[in-house]
Amino acid sequence: MHLAYPAVLSALLFCTGLYGVLARRNAILVLMSVELMLNAVNLNLVAFDVWLSRAARDTLHSGQALTLFTITIAAAEIGIGLAIVLAVYRNRGTSDIDKLRDTAEGPGTEGPGSSAAEKAEATA
């Protein structure tokens, strides 16, 4: 099998996840997109591991071992991530990423109304 097939699929999946991370509003959808990106990486790892172990370059199966580690870490990440999202949702009443703008510039430049509205929303 051509190595290009899994490699290109992996790249496309990664960029799809990238789009999702940048474009989605709901934090949980963003987490899903992150999962997509991680899986793209996993595919890459597996494909190259298969290629290199067949070519007798790598006898340690490091690609597959790393894939397992990535899956594990991804599971931990999704647990922590969801806990954070839930905590934010409890405190702010929303899980929309573009409404969490506490780091924005103060009311001097932004419209004071919108900022005040956010504040009110945040405290609600």
Added chain:
Amino acid sequence: MSLAPTVSLAAGHPGFLSPTGVEIAFLLVGLVTFGAALVTVTTRQLVHAALWLVVSLGGLAVEYLLLTAEFIAWVQVLIYVGSVVVLLLFGLMLTKAPIGRSPDADSGNRWAALTVAVAAAVALVWVVVDAFRTTWIDLNGPAAGSTRVTGESLFRNWVLPFEALSVLLLAALVGAIVLSRKAKAESNPPHVNSRGVTESSPSVTDSGIHPVEQEGAR
């Protein structure tokens, strides 16, 4: 390109215009996977997004099988399809995500995101194709990722990182508990779930997988 000579080991391999059966299968499943991923990041129905994610991740498991990495494939099915998606669905429910079409699923950042993603895709595909267009994976012979091979490798060469990873999982467990500790009754389920997931992944690697061995396709 300079990369090409170093990686083009398999000279005289078949060209792209005469694909093998595995390649055709990989291509078709890959199209399904990619399509499902696209729907996942574009659909306006939040719950549907999670379900399309299942399709996409399942497709990836099939791709692993086609690449003779059986153990990884079943782990993928068990953890991602089995627990991570369930966890995400719980998260959606707990944050009272709207059922049905929600018009504002995408943020105002969409066009910038699209530009960046397309640019990244073009760059990555260009580089990858340019570098590996002549590289050939020989899938004949024993499976590269059978449970025996993976297990031997993992517990012979990767024991120390493996154990370190268990410490990391413990830290994640504690972190998840701390983050949701002040919670009222409603916030307990995700935290319980997350513990379930984090504990399940080592247990999966330990014990879970036997039925994969007859799956060595090529």
Added chain:
Amino acid sequence: MTTTTLAVLVPLLPFLGAAAGLLLGRTAPRFVRPLAVLPPLASLVLAALVAVRQGGDQAITAHTELTPTGSVPIELALHIDGFAALVAILVAFVAACVQIYSTGYLRDDPRYPSYAALVSLFTSAMLLVVYSGDLIVLLVGWEVMGICSYFLVGHYWETPEARAASLKAFLVTKLGDVPFLIGLFALATDAGSFRITRVLGAVASGNLHHPTVVALLLLAGVAGKSAQFPLHTWLPDAMAGPTPVSALIHAATMVAAGVYFVARLLPVFEASQAAMLVLAVMAAVTMVGSGLAALAQDDIKRVLAYSTIGQLGYMTGALAVGDRGAAVFHLLSHGAFKALLFLAAGVIIHAAGTNSLAAMSRMHGLRDRVPDAYWTMTVALLALAAIPPFSGFFSKESVLGAAEHVVDGHPDHAPCAAGWIVLVAGLLTALLTAAYATRLWLLAFRGRGAEAPDHGRQPLTMTVVLWVLAVPSLAFGGLAYRALPGWFDGRDLTPTLLTSILGTGLALVGGLLTYGAWQRTTQLAARVPLGAVAAHPEQDAGLVEAEAIATHAPAYGDIAYAPDPADPSRLLLGPLRRHAAVGFHLDAVYAALFVRPVQAGASLVRFLDREVVETYVQGAAGLPRLLGAAVRRAQTGNVQTYVSALLAGTVVLAVAVVLVATGA
């Protein structure tokens, strides 16, 4: 104790007194008065002892070098000859009198401790100048006097006149001190030492390369300190200080320092004929101008101030004709009677409640209120007008005699022209001096009109001092003129017949003219009421004086002038009076020549700073602010935007790296 130790103690004691007074002034007020009075008295005794031991013989010199100071060494050196010994006695004597007088004059003043300490410091600095044998040590005393005069003239700093006067005194004397310092350096470079004896030795052996430049530079400092034309303008304004300070400055310390300095370094000046001529012209202009100005002043203290300038002109005139014996002789006798004049004037101002002669001329019986001041002032005015046998006569005649000696064709050191200039100006000034002395006496004590207010007897400390000072004013000249040549250069100080007759005659003429004019104008006095009297006559004299000075300008329209038709000077000076009263507009000339250009330059600088530099500064701040505002708009708080930008940059960089790596 050796004579050297005694001599060191003379300036040291008032200095220690000043330090102790400043330290204890607040915590132990009871010690302030003893600490103020005793050190000058002790210094007086010690100075007299030093003078007796020195006895006019060979000069006592001692020196020690504390530390090497580069190419030209600076040494702590004493040089006590006859001049130094006698001037030190005068300084300590006047300082002791002033301190005793001040205990009564400023008896209720809350700032008396610092005032007394500063007077002690002032005295100490002057004694240092007198005894020092090293020019740099002398300069230290010289500058300490400058700063002390600033503080003391500004003692009533609540009034704007005092503030302006103290600043003016400081700045004008400093204006002279800068060339003075340069001149000292030039002198020491040529002589290879700051020691006065070595400098004089270098002059004698002809090693001085630029005598004219050095002498003229030094003259600038002397003119500033001794209030000679054209740097004399600070002295009349310095009358804004308390009267005892005026007495101290005018009689013994500040203004005497310049004359004394020239007397010490006279050979340096004699090495340059041009410098002597400049000195003579300076003295002549100062004498005549100040005589005319004194005649027109309304403030009694300003009359005395201009008279000081004139008498200092006599001294510089004597120096210009190369006779430092005469100059220091006049310095001594003038110190006595000028201190007396000022202290008596302080008593009169306290009694009358005003410092205006016009107001005093409308008071009847002022002399009966202050009989001590009346009699002693009469003595002092006679001495000032150089009427024999008062001491001023002998010292002034010695000056005129020295000038005549040069004119007669004995130009030892001085040019003949200088002799003529000094002689003519001196005789003219004798006339003017007698005139303004007579005017002062007549207006102050022969006033007609309402009865003078009675504020009780003056404090004993003030009146006793007057009598103590009256003794040398009366008798010092007559007793001393035979003995003094032994202390000085040995030149005869006996009055010559011709100048005595001329001088005394002119003085009598001046006095009689003024009397005649007064007879005619005094009739008008009753018709034109004029005058303002201090609001708190029962307070201590210092406060009364401060109020009198502060109210003079509002009451009469000018600090120096009063539009009084009954003033005899109106008849004597005619149209010149208006100009003489303001010092011949010299201040206005200075304002036009220096003050306005400086102010214009300052406003130009301010304009440049405000408009030009500020624009650059604002621009430098504004551009980053605009950029910052632009960048700030990017801080939307939306994490996805941030990550988008980050990843876009990553893609661009990655593509660039790949392109570069492949050489595309």
